[in-house]
Amino acid sequence: MNPADYQLVIIGGGPAGLTAGIYAARARLKAVLLENGAVAGQVLTTDWVDNYPGFPDGISGFELIDRMTAQAARFGLETRQAQVTGLDIALPIKKVHLESGETITSRALIIATGARPNQLGVPGEKELTGKGVSYCATCDGPFYRDQEIAVVGGGDTAVQEAEHLTKFASRVTVVHRRAQLRATQIIQEKAFANPKIHFLWNTQVKGIEGTAGVQRLHLQTNDGQEGSLAVTGVFVLIGTTPNNDFLPLEQLGSDKHGFVLTDGEMRTKIPGIMAAGDIRSKNVRQIVNGAGEGAVAVLAAVDYLNDFE
Amino acid sequence: MAGEKVIHLTDAEFGKKVLEAAIPTLLDFWAPWCGPCRAIGPVIEELAEEFAGKVQIAKMNVDENPATPGKYAVRAIPTLILFKNGQVLEQITGAVGKAQLSAMINKAL
Numbered sequence: 001m002n003p004a005d006y007q008l009v010i011i012g013g014g015p016a017g018l019t020a021g022i023y024a025a026r027a028r029l030k031a032v033l034l035e036n037g038a039v040a041g042q043v044l045t046t047d048w049v050d051n052y053p054g055f056p057d058g059i060s061g062f063e064l065i066d067r068m069t070a071q072a073a074r075f076g077l078e079t080r081q082a083q084v085t086g087l088d089i090a091l092p093i094k095k096v097h098l099e100s101g102e103t104i105t106s107r108a109l110i111i112a113t114g115a116r117p118n119q120l121g122v123p124g125e126k127e128l129t130g131k132g133v134s135y136c137a138t139c140d141g142p143f144y145r146d147q148e149i150a151v152v153g154g155g156d157t158a159v160q161e162a163e164h165l166t167k168f169a170s171r172v173t174v175v176h177r178r179a180q181l182r183a184t185q186i187i188q189e190k191a192f193a194n195p196k197i198h199f200l201w202n203t204q205v206k207g208i209e210g211t212a213g214v215q216r217l218h219l220q221t222n223d224g225q226e227g228s229l230a231v232t233g234v235f236v237l238i239g240t241t242p243n244n245d246f247l248p249l250e251q252l253g254s255d256k257h258g259f260v261l262t263d264g265e266m267r268t269k270i271p272g273i274m275a276a277g278d279i280r281s282k283n284v285r286q287i288v289n290g291a292g293e294g295a296v297a298v299l300a301a302v303d304y305l306n307d308f309e
Numbered sequence: 310m311a312g313e314k315v316i317h318l319t320d321a322e323f324g325k326k327v328l329e330a331a332i333p334t335l336l337d338f339w340a341p342w343c344g345p346c347r348a349i350g351p352v353i354e355e356l357a358e359e360f361a362g363k364v365q366i367a368k369m370n371v372d373e374n375p376a377t378p379g380k381y382a383v384r385a386i387p388t389l390i391l392f393k394n395g396q397v398l399e400q401i402t403g404a405v406g407k408a409q410l411s412a413m414i415n416k417a418l
Contacts, residue, residue, distance in 0.1 A: 036352075036406050044344030062344035081351050083406045099408045130385040130402030139343040142372075143384040213381055233384065 004093045004105040006030050008301050011084055011096070012112030012243075015043055015287045016277025018068040019294030020110045025075035027302055032104070033072070033254060034096070034291070035081040042114060042240065042278065046157075047138040047164040051184075061138070064287070086246050089270050092308070107308055108272045108301040110204045111247065111260060112231050115240035115278040115285070120152065122218075124208035125236070132214025132233045137161035138267055140233070145170045149233040151175070152205055152219055157235035159183035159191045165235065166196040173229060175219065208234060242279050255281040266297035272304045314357035316367040320376040327367065333393040333417035334365040335410070338383050340372050346387045352407045356414065364414050386397035393417045 010020045015034030024031035043049065046061035055064075069231075072079070082102075087109070096104050117135040119125060125133055132142040137151075141164060149164040149169045154176035160183070162172050174191070179201050180186050189195050200219070207218035215297035216296035242258045245288045252275070253261040254266045266274040276293035278285045318326055318336070327334045337353050339346035359365035371378045371386060380399070381390060389405075391398045391413055399413050 025409075044348055046344075060344075065344070081355065081407075085408075099406075109382055130388055131382055132384055134385045134404070136343075136345060136385070139345055140385040142340070142342070213384060270384050303376070 001092060004107050006104065008032075008104040008108045008110065008298070009034065009094075009096050009104065009106040009304055010112060012110075012114055012130040012277065012279070013069070013079070014065070014112060014277060014290065015068060016114070016279075016290040016294040016297075017110070017112035018065070018072050019281050019291040020112060020276060020298050021072040021077040021079070021294075022068070022075060023298035024301070025072060025077040025152065026300060027160045029302070029305070030296075031077065032120040033077060033079040034082045034098075035085060036078065036081070041057045042116070045136040047141075047154055049287060059162055064116050068291075072251075075121055077203045084246050087248055087253055089248060089273060092272065094272065108304055109274070110266075110294070110297045110301060111252075111273065111275040112290075112297075113243040113247070113279045114275045115242050115259075117236065118239045118241050119240065120208075120236050121207055122205055122207050124210070126209055128208055128214050132210060132211065132231075133208060134233060134235050135163050135237070137235050137237070140235075141165050141168045144233045148173070148230065149235065150229060150231045151237060153239075154178055154181040154183065154237065155237070156183045156187055158235075159187050161235060161237055162197055163187070163191055166194055169233075170196065171197055171198065172202055173198045173231070175203050175217070175229070177204045177222065179200065181261055190264075205234070228289045240278060240285065244279065257281075266293055267300050272308070274299070274300050314361050314366065315354055316365055317375075318367045318369045320369075320374040320379075323369070323374075323377045327365075327392050328395040330365060330392075332363060332365060333366055333398070333414075335360075335370045335414055335417075336373050336390050336392065337366075338378050338386050338388045339368055339391070340370060340386055343386050346378075349387055349404045352410065355407065356410060359411075360373060361415055364417060389413075393416055 008031040010033040021033045043061040050058040083099035087098040148171040202222040260275040274297035276297040277290035
């Protein structure tokens, strides 16, 4: 008598989606987690996670994800490698369209598709991506042994990864458009104490130049002075863009940047559809609140399903 | 079993097994310390199943094999290069979805 394939479909395999999966499996919901391989969470690109509770010595980003995945598997969560191409959410039974052509149906959905790194949007960036322009310090740091490189940004990710990059590079210049960092104090203190890290304040990157690979950055200070910085690599770590390509944002509700709006219980304005993690419109994007939101979203889903059934 | 169809290549084998190969090759440059590389691993294995006999799907560990990534100026991973008749047909950097990779591979057929 069950008209839907699932009670709950979770889209996304990062900390929010996996935590939702753990809670859904323990609630004995008929649930599936869909992940597309490519976006298993920004945490995968994090070298070392020092602020997730319960790991006093820290843990690598991918080991944390591995452990969350194993924990979800222990409670029997069904997971599938699948790319979602669209959602039909007009009716109470929601349809999830997959890239394989298949459609699965569910009463409730949790959207945990996360976010991806922003690009600078300057000349040379696209052409030199993978040839010196990088968005992942853990992935690409080892290619810059004994070289001079730059990091663009001033938040936690930028400053922490600048620190990580000093394990390889001889000099790391942090280019930041403001006069001070936004990064957490303890991360700032480590960076300021590191002799390999230098800062260019009030400065923006206007272009990335090079033929076979990155050779220099074209810079401009906020008061209009132009300059250049010779580097072989530049790591762009300036915040994130929501992974919302297939989401019906006008129905779900989103902020002006395309992040999904929810209430405190993670509910979107469509009954039965929750959002959790970096895809949500919010100020703080940390692993710990992403995971917490995954749990809250499942409890909202359970409430919704109880009313439904 | 998934995964058995993915070929693991070394620098020494690259010329014979890729450049001189009769069929196109998608080569995934990866390393064990790269989270996104691990994340796309299952996708690479599925592609190897689906394109078996038509396109070789191969992986090369850049830690153990520095020469080939050097030759193709690979400075970010995962980087996936599609080779046909000894030439680079297309190159993609970063963890991308299966649909995008399938579309790329189909260009070599």
